[in-house]
Amino acid sequence: MKLKELAERLGLSQTTVSRALNGYPEVNEATRERVNKAALKFGYSANANARRLAMGRVGAIGIVVPIHSSERFGPHTSEFLSGLAERVSRDEIDFLITPLINNDEISAYRRLISSKRVDAMIVSHPSLVDERVAMLAEAQFPFVLHGRTNIDTPHAWLDIDNKGAFYQATSHLLDLGHKHIAMIDGLKGFTFSEHREEGYRNALNERGISIDPNFIVHDCFSDEIGFRETQRFLSLKPHPTAILAGSMMTALGVSRAIRARGYQLGKEVSIIAHDDVFPYLNASNMVPAMTTTRSSIRAAGTRIAEMLVRLLDGEPPETIHEVWPVELILRQSSGPPVIPAK
Amino acid sequence: MKLKELAERLGLSQTTVSRALNGYPEVNEATRERVNKAALKFGYSANANARRLAMGRVGAIGIVVPIHSSERFGPHTSEFLSGLAERVSRDEIDFLITPLINNDEISAYRRLISSKRVDAMIVSHPSLVDERVAMLAEAQFPFVLHGRTNIDTPHAWLDIDNKGAFYQATSHLLDLGHKHIAMIDGLKGFTFSEHREEGYRNALNERGISIDPNFIVHDCFSDEIGFRETQRFLSLKPHPTAILAGSMMTALGVSRAIRARGYQLGKEVSIIAHDDVFPYLNASNMVPAMTTTRSSIRAAGTRIAEMLVRLLDGEPPETIHEVWPVELILRQSSGPPVIPAK
DNA sequence: CCCTTTACCCAAAGCGCTTTGGATTTGTAT
DNA sequence: ATACAAATCCAAAGCGCTTTGGGTAAAGGG
Structure with a gap:
């Protein structure tokens, strides 16, 4: 069913039908009504390609x-x-x-x-x-x-505000008395990763705490990376007593590694994760509930x-x-x- | 830059240019080469809408x-x-x-x-x-x-083969000696959920084990549901000693609930999850590594x-x-x- | 040298819609 | 009744591409 057919059936011109359907003012309300009904009845809907070609807008x-x-x-x-x-x-x-x-x-x-x-x-x-x-x-x-x-x-x-988020999280950990704070960040080069690192560094610098490059990881966000890197962290001496995780997926792996080591979250090792708010992975439901920097993606x-x-x-x-x-x-x-x- | 312009610049007709670009045989290879080069140089690429309108195929x-x-x-x-x-x-x-x-x-x-x-x-x-x-x-x-x-x-x-998967998983649990097996399935009505339930029921029926409706849950796949329902399961008497989880998200919640209760996975309570193979959530990396029915979505x-x-x-x-x-x-x-x- | 093939290229007709520029009808004020 | 504006509607011109149905020049066959 194309415009032409519909117009013929209605005894109207294509112009009028088109205008009626697209809500232009120069068509009688009664006519518009009639056109709309007919369109519905015959299941007409404009060929998107023709429409786009004519209008120059794609939708x-x-x-x-x-x-x-x-x-x-x-x-x-x-x-x-x-x-x-x-x-x-x-x-x-x-x-x-x-x-x-x-x-x-x-x-x-x-x-x-x-x-x-x-x-x-x-x-x-x-x-x-x-x-x-x-x-x-x-x-x-x-x-x-x-x-x-x-x-x-x-x-x-x-x-x-990635920088602010990680500055805040790091500062909070420092307030709690942590001296060794690690971070599993996103891949190098991406602005969000860089901003997060900046926030982290600023917070540490402000307190005069030197930055250990071994405590900073740049990688994808996955359970696996979280687990592996945390294992590595925990084998260092001194090892971090707090870890910033770039995503909830990462946090899962981090938590596992901490537990696997026999430590308790929030005790021997703290963790703060960035939470993009996944409906199927809720920070507040975890055990223990997870401290997060939260912003709904x-x-x-x-x-x-x-x-x-x-x-x-x-x-x-x-x-x-x-x-x-x-x-x-x-x-x-x-x-x-x-x-x-x- | 449109076809017409490109054709003019090349001193060819639109037809020829179009044919050259679309790989039709009736154009000289040298000409085609020339056209392709020019197209690249001027950044020409066919207006998709016009193309689709003319061809009837959308891509x-x-x-x-x-x-x-x-x-x-x-x-x-x-x-x-x-x-x-x-x-x-x-x-x-x-x-x-x-x-x-x-x-x-x-x-x-x-x-x-x-x-x-x-x-x-x-x-x-x-x-x-x-x-x-x-x-x-x-x-x-x-x-x-x-x-x-x-x-x-x-x-x-x-x-x-959802039915086979859950039949197999359930049978395996039965082989291990489990008598009380619960399942957190997908939403009622979806074929995959129904098939899974069928597999589960068949396995139980085959061994003459009656089915406890309290042991079957239909809901979305999320960490939260997994946790909540498992808590409920474990408060029943007798409670299930094994739980089938419909997805890895669900399995995370189930695991948490089991652990929160002071039980060990694979000991007091077993779990088998269906694994759609998420790159950021790997069953074999979990602790303990998770038994799964696996099929890459x-x-x-x-x-x-x-x-x-x-x-x-x-x-x-x-x-x-x-x-x-x-x-x-x-x-x-x-x-x-x-x-x-x- | 003429005639038929190939090989290559072209003009023009759509594809189905929107929109311009008028034409026609109706309503209203003179 | 006449003029003028407003309200409706229409025919036709694109939008930029593909493709049909020829053309023309070069190549091959007699």
């Missing part, structure tokens, strides 16, 4: 997801996308996921632009100087960045969708940016250091 | 993801999509995610069909009699089902993508279906029941 936003590298399509991404979807679907926008195979990100983004399949994009996991952002901003293609990068060209972005997705809509409505990118504070939630996995009874 | 496959209900966009979905992406991107197909808000799935699928935004679809989480499948099969729209359903109309599908995604390609190449849907066996991997979380020293 989709693009996301490039690396599927092999470390920042692959994992639980963070899916939570984020859920948040996005929640908002974006209100406007009948859907999103297009372009898997990235060979790691040539730039050209993937370029192709997405020039093929006109999306109206805007979202870019995640920026590095300190992100060439994708540079390219997109340069090309004046609408996008919003999830995270931050040091690119001058104005662009829209939303980030959480899902909520960030929703907000970014909103920013995207504003951007597409013509708001200039330089006015669109936000830093979200991260809350430190004290629970039982952090406490003053307890000397192991040995 | 995208659709997925409807519910974002509020229980089968929401969680870690299972993202792993599955990763697998899909891996295969599908080879053919420059990308996928379109349509978030489902009001739970009117059927109409979401219908809209996706009639708007011609996708060439095919993937439907997941079927119920025993799935109306989406009925509708799509009826409409002759290409799709492949991840799971199984009792719909007569021929359609392509891939499923794992990511691999399933990849395979389904392949099926999709075959389908689009004209292979009839009724010839396309597979059941994957599930392997039972014995590790330390399952063992003969140990009477609690009390």
Whole structure:
């Protein structure tokens, strides 16, 4: 069923039918009603490609997801996308996921632009100087960045205060009396990892505590890494009495390793994890309940969708940016250091 | 940069340029070379909408993801999509995610069909009699089902042997001497949940062990549910000495609850979990290593993508279906029941 | 040297929609 | 009744690509 047929059946012109369906004012309400009914009855809905070709707008936003590298399509991404979807679907926008195979990100983004399949994009996991952002901003293609990068060209972005979060967490541990604090951070190069390390370092420096490079790990977020690195930490002398974990997955592994060593969480070794708020992995339900720096990645997705809509409505990118504070939630996995009874 | 411009610059007709780019034989190799170079140089890439409008093929496959209900966009979905992406991107197909808000799935699928935004679809989480499948099969729209359903109309599908998996796991526990075995299954109504329950029941019936309805739970897969339900299980008399967990998330909660009670995994209470193989949550790394029924959901995604390609190449849907066996991997979380020293 | 193939290239007709620029009808004030 | 504006509706021109149905020049066969 195409527009032409529908118009013929109704004894109207294509113009009128199109206008009726798209809510233009120059059509009688009664006619509009009739058209809508007929469309529903015959199951008509405009051919999206024709529509897009004619309008130049697509009704989709693009996301490039690396599927092999470390920042692959994992639980963070899916939570984020859920948040996005929640908002974006209100406007009948859907999103297009372009898997990235060979790691040539730039050209993937370029192709997405020039093929006109999306109206805007979202870019995640920026590095300190992100060439994708540079390219997109340069090309004046609408996008919003999830995270931050040091690119001058104005662009829209939303980030959480990673530095503040880890500064706060580290400071709290120092307040509790910890002197040896380790950190399992994200991969080197990503802004969020760097910011977290900065917060961590600042807190330690402020108290005049020297930084032991053995206490800092940069890797992916996984249970396995958490476990392995914590084992390593605990074999050092002196070993850390507190560990910052970059994600809840990591925290699981860290906890296991601490327990495996015969230590109690929040006693011999404390742990503070960054919690992106996964519905299926709740920090407060753990035993002991886990102290976290919390910021919902899902909520960030929703907000970014909103920013995207504003951007597409013509708001200039330089006015669109936000830093979200991260809350430190004290629970039982952090406490003053307890000397192991040995 | 559009086709016309490129053609003018090259002193060729649009036809020839188009043919050169799309690999048609009736163009001189030298010319093709020249065209390709120019396209690259000017950053030309066909307007996807125009192309699709002209060709009738879209180059995208659709997925409807519910974002509020229980089968929401969680870690299972993202792993599955990763697998899909891996295969599908080879053919420059990308996928379109349509978030489902009001739970009117059927109409979401219908809209996706009639708007011609996708060439095919993937439907997941079927119920025993799935109306989406009925509708799509009826409409002759290409799709492949991840799971199984009792719909007569021929359609392509891939499923794992959930029944066999749980039959095997339950039988193994029975062999070890367990008499009270509980199960935390997925939500009622979904085929996979029903199949799992069937496998579980069959194994028990075969040994003449009566089934205690208190030992069967249907709910979402989350750490929290696992914890809560296991606490409940352990407060029953007699309580289960073994628990089947529907997912690794659930298993985390179950383990916690067992430990919180002062029991050891694989001793007082055994646990077998179904493992969809999450890269960030590895059963063999747990302490104790977890016995699992394992089947990679990511691999399933990849395979389904392949099926999709075959389908689009004209292979009839009724010839396309597979059941994957599930392997039972014995590790330390399952063992003969140990009477609690009390 | 003429005629038939190939090989290569082109003009123009869609694909199904939106939108411009008018045409027609109706309503209202003169 | 006449004029003018407002309310409706329409025919046709794109949007940028693919593809059909020829053309023309070079190559091969008699």
